Amino acid sequence: MSNRSAFSTDPKPAREKELFEILVESSTDFAIFTVAPDGTATSWNISAERVFGYAEGEIVGSSADVIYTPEDRAAGVHEAERVEAGRTGRAEDERWHRRKDGTRFWASGVMMPLRSPGEGFVKIVRDRTEHHRAEEALREREERFRLLATSVPQLVFRTAPDGGRSWASPQWIDFTGLGPEESLGHGWLEAIHPDERMATLERWGEAVETGEYYLEHRVRRARDGEYRWHQTRARPVDPAQGAASEWVGTMTDIHELRGLQDRQEVLVAELQHRTRNLLAVVQSITSQTIRKAASLEEFQTEFEGRLRALGRVQGLLARLDHHGIDLHMLLEAELRAHGDGALESGKISVDGPPVALPAISAQALGLALHELATNAVKYGALGQGTGRLSVRWNIERGGAEPVVSLEWRESGVTLPGAGLPMRKGYGSELIERALPYQLRARTSLEFGPDGVRCAIAVPVGLNGAGPGHG
């Protein structure tokens, strides 16, 4: 009855105390102990013994403040905590603690006053070292990522798999002029060329399936408003998570590279065009040489001579592409090919200022000089002992574009008379008709009593020095 009476009169406190004790003793994750208002330990559970290294017997009755680090104690952290717990009913902390053997561990704790402040406090502490280390490691990794992401020349971003960005590197912000906030979510699309925004966004759908984002698109540079080609790549940080993972990506400026690729394509197309045109020129030379040749032997000599002249011009073109061909070099190449030492013999004088001939003009002019030189060797100044050749030119700048005015003048020659082949040949057709037609040149070709006189005035400059023609 007395039991029963005790049960009925005061059942709750007894039961609560028992439950509390069971809880405290069975709680292996939490160190739970009570202290008096001055910090003296009044109870110490088995976990507290495991966590701090002090046995219940050796600490109860002594100060529990030994669990704080000396620095914290010197700073009065232990007392401040009790004051706060007394005043607000709860003091939480997360800090380094000290074990009996002097080693330290990271722990979170909460201190609450017992029923009345006079009775002291209960403190619950949980060892969080592992968790803390993991957090530290994560922070370090984040820091390393940030350091890398902010020091590479690429624009770096972090994104959800739908393209919604959560972070953009300072390089992105500098390049696009979009602020960190403006770039969040899909705000960054503002810097993508309007024509490519749709593709840029749609590509994320494919990326989730393939596990990689890849696209070349134009990004606006804030500094000058230029849209520059970038290569954008992104991959999931944790491929195991698949589509749900966060993605990290880079945008690399490939504008110059693309420019070079485009230029190379143009060059290849031009080369194709140029080669075919050269063959067309060879074709026309063949037909006309055949038409005017009296025999196969004559055809062979003339045709091969013209092919070689064409070859010499091509050689000069290849060497001096885009700068034009120097008239002096072109002329010397022809005279040297025909003159047999005549250039050095004093029979020939060459004089004129430097002139860069556009490629367009050089080929036709080269062929014309070849015809003149061939004729001079066969019938004129380069074939006769008394013959002299003077080639002079100057640049006339009076008109809409500069004109190179060249005079080929032979002297001391006895011409063979009316049967002179050049009069009706390929050479005169080239000089009198082809040059005016294709170079807008003014030309004259005379067979004077003491040798050939040829004047050629070619406009240069307006057509530029671009490659090829036809």
Place this chain on the structure above:
Amino acid sequence: MDDGTRNALRGRRLLIVEDDYMVALELVRSLEEQGVEVLGPVGSVEDALALVEQEGARMDGAVLDINLRNKRVYPVAEALAARGVPFIFATGYDALVIPEAYAHVPRCEKPLDKALLARVLARVH
């Protein structure tokens, strides 16, 4: 070349636009042998446009080189198309570099096969 093709071109008035004189000369000679009345040849976009302006729709067709002293012949092509005059390209350019708008235009590659050119010309009206 068969007689059908020869007769197909007889009496036609064709504009020749080609900036290399010797190449143009060969082309003209070959077409004239087939009874073609050649307009031109001309070697620049300006001269070609002037001739198109002057002759108008009285042309039966045109053979156009694409690159004329580093200028493209397309304004001439446009002027011809506006007058309903058919034309073909005779060029060293690959089909790839010809603009989409002219992709359907018959093209003869240089160096020219003049018999083939005549057949292609006979087909365009």
